[in-house]
Structure formats: C-alpha cells, structure tokens
Amino acid sequence: MDSLRPFHGPWPGMSMWRARPRRSCAIMCTGSTAPLFDVNDAGQGDQVTRIPAADRRSALVRAALRVVADRGVAQATTRAIVAEAGMSLASFHYAFQSRDELMVELIRYVVAEEATAVLPEPSSTESQGQDDIQSLRQILRDGLQRYADHMSRDPLREKAMLELTQYALRSPELRHLAVAQYERYHALAAEALDTAARRSGSVWLHPVGEVARLLVSLTDGLTIAWLVDRNDTATATLLDFAADSVAALGRPA
Amino acid sequence: MDSLRPFHGPWPGMSMWRARPRRSCAIMCTGSTAPLFDVNDAGQGDQVTRIPAADRRSALVRAALRVVADRGVAQATTRAIVAEAGMSLASFHYAFQSRDELMVELIRYVVAEEATAVLPEPSSTESQGQDDIQSLRQILRDGLQRYADHMSRDPLREKAMLELTQYALRSPELRHLAVAQYERYHALAAEALDTAARRSGSVWLHPVGEVARLLVSLTDGLTIAWLVDRNDTATATLLDFAADSVAALGRPA
Secondary structure (H helix, E strand, O other): OHHHHHOOOOOOOOOHHHOOOOOOOOOOOOOOOOOOOOOOOOOOOOHOOOOOOOHHHHHHHHHHHHHHHHOOOOOOOHHHHHHHHHHOHHHHHOOOOOHOOOOOHHHHHHHHHHHHOOOOOOOOHHHHHOOOOHHHHHHHHHHHHHHHHHHHHHHHHHHHHHHHHHHHHHHHOOOOHHHHHHHHHHHHHHHHHHHHHHHHOEEEEHHHHHHHHHHHHHHHHHHHHHHHHOOOHHHHHHHHHHHHHHHHHHHHH | HHHHOOOOOOOOOOHHHHHHHOOOOOOOOOOOOOOOOOOOOOOOOHHHOOOOHHHHHHHHHHHHHHHHHHHOOOOOOOOHHHHEEEEEEHHHHHHHEEEHHHHHHHHHHHHHHHHHHHOOOOOOOOHHHHOHHEEEEEEEHHHHEEEEEHOOOOOOHHHHHHHHHHHHHHHOHHHHHHHHHEEEEEEHHHHHHHHHHHHHHHEOOOHHHHHHHHHHHHHHHHHHHHHHHHHHHHHHHHHHHHHHHHOOEEEEO
16 A cells, blocks of 8 residues: 555655656645745745745645635635745645646645544553453554544534535546545544554454444545534444444454 | 424524425425426516426526535536526525525535435334344444445545535534534434434433434545445445444343
C-alpha cells in the first residue's frame, strides 16, 4: 500500500502530481494555520513570488476547506476561494492548474488530518502485549472516541468531506478522487486495526481489509446520523456497538 | 411515531402540508410511472387543469428525482425539472409553492420507496415463532440483501438521497428535512427490527431505537462505499458482518 502513503508519495491516479514532485509535500509541510495574505497582481507582480509556492498552495487549500464547509461544494468557485484566501486569481493559477487540482489536494489534506486524529498513538507499552479480547475492544472504542471527538470539534469539515465525495462521484473525470479517498480511508483503517491487534495480542479472523471496510462504513454512517440530529447520547451508544461489532471479528492470538 | 407515518399523515414540521390536506396523498396514490406531458400555458391555459393536481405533483417529483440523480441537486432547478417533466413553469407553480416544497415531497417519495423494498414481507408463518438466534440473523441478512438489491438496481437514486441530505443540512431553513428523513429511516428500521424479533422469537437486549440507529448507520456506510467502488464482493462480506453485528444485540426470548 506504499502508493497510498499520505504525505510523501503520489496520490493514486494523479499523474499530474507525479509530474510535479516538488509540490507533493506542500500542505503537510506547512504547519501554519494563519491565512497568507497575498497582494493583488496588478502592478505588483513582483511580490507574488515572495510567497513560496508550497505556502500559497497550503493557504488556498485551507481557504477552500473554509468555503466548502461554510457554503458547500457548488459555491466553492475559484473566485470564492481566492477571495477567502485574500489572493489574486493569478496567484491561484500560479499554484494550481485548475479548481479540480485544488479539490484533489483538499481531499488529501483532510484525510491526512483525520489520520493524525484517529490513528492510535505510538505506545511504549506496545511490545508488552496485553492479551485479551477486552483489551482489543477497548483500543477500538478509544479510537472511535478519538474519531467522534475530531468530528465534534469541526462538524463542517466532516460535512465538507461527504459533499466532496458526492461531488467527485458526480463527474466521470473526478470519480477517481472518490475512489482514492476511500482507498485511503480503508488503508488507514487497516493500519489502525493492525496496530490494535498487535497491541492487544489479537488476530483478525478475516482479512484486515474486510474488517477495515466495516470500520469505515460504521464511522461514515454514524457521522451522517450525528450531522443530522447531533444526538451525542445516541452516538455514544453507537460507538459502543461499533467497537463490539469490530472486536467480534478478532480473537486472542 | 404516528406523525412519521409515510403516506397518510403530515410530515413533521411541514405545516404547509397540513394546510393542504387534499394533496398529502398525491405521490403515493399515483401508481403511474409514465411522464405526464403537460401543455404550455400560453394560449392554452384551459388545458392545464385537465391534469389533476395530484398527478401533476407526482410527475414533477419523478422528474425531479431523474434530474437530481442525473445531474445533482445543484442542477435541479425548477426550470430543469419542468423541462424534464414536459410541463410549463405555470403548471409547476400550480402544483408546488416552491422548489423546496418539491424537494420535501421528493424525500418522502424515495424514503417510502425504500420502505417498500426493505421491510420484511408479511408472513403467514409469523405466529409460528421460530426460536433461535440464527433465525434472527438470517432474517436480518435477508433484509440487508433486499436493501442491497434495491441499491444496485438504481444507484443514482441512492446517490440522490445522500445529496439531498447534504443539501438539506446546508441550509438552516431546510435542516428539518434531513432530520425528518433520518427520523423516518430510524422508525422504519425499528419497525423492521421489531418484525424480525417477533418472527424469530427473539428480544432485543437494548431499546430497539438504539439498534435501529446501528442498522441505519451500517446501511448508510455500506452504500457510500459501494457507490464509490462498486465492489460487490466486499459489499456481500459487509452485509454478513452487518447482520452479525445487529443479531448480536438480540437473544432468544
């Protein structure tokens, strides 16, 4: 699954990415969350280049996320995004070939953020190997709680991701983005499940990819329900059920 | 949950519906699937009234579903919908007060269709009461298979429903539509689960509403994954896992 590594490798199917490797680390290498204020090109073109391309791309992606989250995918025009970023259209075209290329990077960016939030933290006790299925269940429940906390902190981001999937599915040219998004979700889930099994001294009774699909489906489903009714109590119960469901697919090694 | 009954009662929060009860059965009382070709109003206004209001509403809803499914919610303008239905704008405004009112009815219509497809059929053997948990699991697996078959037969409809939820969540005025849609999903799932428990002589170990939320989340999640990659094999495995997960929340009475 090396081709699905989030930050350092090419995005599946995005040949334009491979053609411009110097930009492939743009977003994740930029820690700043402050908007970068660009100047209008008219008469001041020389200043455009003062902002490194990577920073400009990063600022545009974060602006795009705010626009998509606040107003929806359909309203996230190039013009709206550059206005949000305080940049000129010329600066946009210096950084991205098209709005769709920006949307690709936006999906990368948010999936990477989710990965950081949800994946189990490296643990110094990993090699000690706790050994019962309850422990596997608890590790899963903790991971699901981290996901739910991440979702609660920024509901608009989760809504934006669901909209982006629908947007990509709408067009034959962009369908591969949704495919790549879910391949990445499934790969991340498989990674988390492998870690959970290792830490609890468990094995999966089915190929981990199959278990991963269940985990991703559960999180997608609980996200939609929560976005609709914001019922935290029902969601907590659902997280319990989800942990039980996934843990039932493993056993002590 | 009487206020959530699909065809014969008012839709929660839709006071405009209650004000016009003679139209509240329009869609479901019209079995025809053929488009109704209306005439242009100009100079032929007398012909407009020849199509009963209920038929006109039904034709517009089915046209709206085709437009949303083919082109997306954003493209489903009143103009596009009347063009698809072969009607005039005047005819539209005779049938609906606004595009949003039409969207309300569209959600009603598709949820009702799903109910018909997914709910267990009335069974003459129901009172005989099979008595083991395997039977509960099989009933659930069969219901999930019916849902998956329904989804495979018309993927665009499922995509349209997910888009409509996102569309409703996008606007404070329409949010209640998404809430009503999911209340209805949860009520239908609870109904199906009650039936499954009764037929298998089982009881649920948790309030049926909680189990229903798990079932709806699982079907939402598996639908998104399938819409993205159309992986029927992975979906079949997921249906097995989903049936196991839900059945684990019941036991023989």
